[in-house]
Amino acid sequence: MLNWTRHRRAAVAPVTAATLLLLTACGAQVQPQSGEGTGTTTVNRCGEPVEYTVPQRAVVYEGGSADKMFALGLTEHVHGYVMPPANPPVSESPWASEYEKVEFLSDDLLNRELVVDAGADFVVAGWNSGFSDSRGITPEILDTLGIQSFLHAESCFNYPGHPERHTPFDGLYTDLERLGEIFGVPDRASKLIAEYQDKVDAVREQAPGGDPVPVFLYDSGTDKPLSAASQVPPNDIIRIAGGTNIFGDVDARWFEASWEAVVEAQPEVVIILDYGDQPAEDKIAFLKNNPVTANIPAVEQDRFFVLDYNEAISSPRIVDGLEKFAEYLRDDVRHG
Known part of the structure; x- marks a missing residue:
């Protein structure tokens, strides 16, 4: 963020x-x-x-x-x-x-x-x-x-x-x-x-069983990625929907991670945070063209979920973001 x-x-x-x-x-x-x-x-x-x-x-x-x-x-x-x-x-x-x-x-x-x-x-x-x-x-x-x-x-x-x-x-x-x-x-x-x-309870009850899908949220950054740790809404969105945030054990809000840590976690889904001056399409293109990230499972399988800016900050719209991401995990990832 x-x-x-x-x-x-x-x-x-x-x-x-x-x-x-x-x-x-x-x-x-x-x-x-x-x-x-x-x-x-x-x-x-x-x-x-x-x-x-x-x-x-x-x-x-x-x-x-x-x-x-x-x-x-x-x-x-x-x-x-x-x-x-x-x-x-x-x-x-x-x-x-x-x-x-x-x-x-x-x-x-x-x-x-x-x-x-x-x-x-x-x-x-x-x-x-x-x-x-x-x-x-x-x-x-x-x-x-x-x-x-x-x-x-x-x-x-x-x-x-x-x-x-x-x-x-x-x-x-x-x-x-x-x-x-x-x-x-x-x-x-x-x-x-x-x-x-x-x-929220309805989403939790419908969460897919099995091992949680590892998820990386990409906010911005090329040298180092800015991502979501445990104290911001996307962590709850990922967790309640049935995934696991690869940086969910970091006791922080928005923080600068490393590409090495992203690659090591092998995320199966990337959430792209979409906002005005940094369109989601540009971020997806960067991940696909960057040799460091091009081979992680989510990028290879084209598993990108775009999350609206106002569905990622403290807002009533985080409930909308949760419902949309949960549907994506259930329908496009688990059964894709």
Whole structure:
């Protein structure tokens, strides 16, 4: 994954100790609310309890952040989105009609000036793919500006100071639950999570038997390949579908591997990560023409599966990516 290093507040309701509800699943304390758009909520942000008022002008970075908000029916709380070139066109999103209702702010990297100029009261992004020490936009900096922020739980693995660890799919569920609490729509979030969990369970039940198929995810790179380790969604996609990630024992997120390690693992399937400025066709051509990789089983047998960028980052669309890859393993690989 490329390292894209990709204030109005609602009225605060009175707090009483008797009315606080402890949400152990995601570390949230919630005041009873009269409806969406009111109240305050304390929710963990990568292990750090943070008090939120209901945002009205959210800025979302990349498709995963936007899609979580849209999937929860929170479009009216989104002021605009920032979409770097890696992301496929928003017209291809299942929520294309929701993108049309909010403002396109920039195709640049997330930065403090953009957020301030937009009058944002809430920013949703991941750590290092959005929030960044080097670019001077971190949750702590935004706190000092009175701008609330939300970090994808999956990216807390790298977040300094207040780390949490989630498997990638559990990270998605955690994000939806926490956003549901912040915006006062917990029932909506619970229903959506249950729908996604049912789909994941159905894939798991249909996974082919026998030894798991070894799978290599190719993100980018020619001298060395950038690939997926254990802490990013493709690892869960591969595992739940019935394969095994050849770098699934690496305790990291996206990392630089070696071609020697790829060849040694003899992957039978290559997942190609497809995004804007590096088309899948070019990556496949490189693997076929590179003498180091031309003879690995997946390349020899032309077993390439193209995974959309937004099906590989923390997003509701990872469920779509799982279903598609599971079907590929069942039909094209096991019975091909």
